[in-house]
Amino acid sequence: MTQMTGWKNTVGTAIALQWALVMIFAGAAWLIGGNSGALSLFAGGAAVALPNAVLALWLTLRLRSKGAVGAAGMMFGELLKLTFTLVAIALVAVRLKPELSWLAMLTGVVVALKAQWLALWVTRRY
Numbered sequence: 001m002t003q004m005t006g007w008k009n010t011v012g013t014a015i016a017l018q019w020a021l022v023m024i025f026a027g028a029a030w031l032i033g034g035n036s037g038a039l040s041l042f043a044g045g046a047a048v049a050l051p052n053a054v055l056a057l058w059l060t061l062r063l064r065s066k067g068a069v070g071a072a073g074m075m076f077g078e079l080l081k082l083t084f085t086l087v088a089i090a091l092v093a094v095r096l097k098p099e100l101s102w103l104a105m106l107t108g109v110v111v112a113l114k115a116q117w118l119a120l121w122v123t124r125r126y
Contacts, residue, residue, distance in 0.1 A: 010119075010123045011056045011059075011060060013119060013122060013123050014056070014115075014116060014119035014120075014123065015049075015052065015053050015056055017115050017118060017119045017122060018045075018048075018049045018052060018053075018112055018115040018116065018119065019049055019053075021045075021111050021112070021115045021118070022041075022042060022045030022046065022049055022108060022111055022112055022115070023042070025041055025045070025107065025108065025111045026038045026039075026041045026042040026045065026108070029041040029042075029101075029104050029107070029108075033101055033104055035099075036099045036100075036101050036104075037101050037104040038104075039096065039099070040092075040096060040099075040100050040101040040102075040104035040105040040108065041101075041104040041105065041107055041108035041111075042108060043092040043095075043096060043105060043108065044089070044092060044104070044105035044106060044107065044108025044109040044112075045108035045109065045111055045112040046088075046108070046112075047085060047088035047089045047091075047092050047108075047109065047112075048085055048088075048089075048108075048109050048112035048113055049112045049115075050084075050088065051080075051081045051082075051084040051085045051088065052081065052085075052112070052116070054081070054084070055077050055078070055080070055081040058077055059073075059074070059077060089105075089109065092105060093105070
């Protein structure tokens, strides 16, 4: 298995798992808190998952074109991802303000963040 194939499998699984968990938890939030809970949880999770997916795509394209991703490139990408994530969370809070469920939104953020750790376990090679 080449480095690129292993990278795509691992990153693809991590991104898919992150979005799947956000969707599953949003469904549960809909059952518990209705539309407001589901939308808040999904928006909070998407505020983390979307920048993560964009970073993964950028790193994948960079890896394909240059053959390696240096520490400076990785740190720059992480800084952009963090900035994009914070801006997205703020936009979610402002846009959904009348019907925002803070608990559901923060749960979505935590679910998306913890899904990355779960992805490490799922994609671990023996």
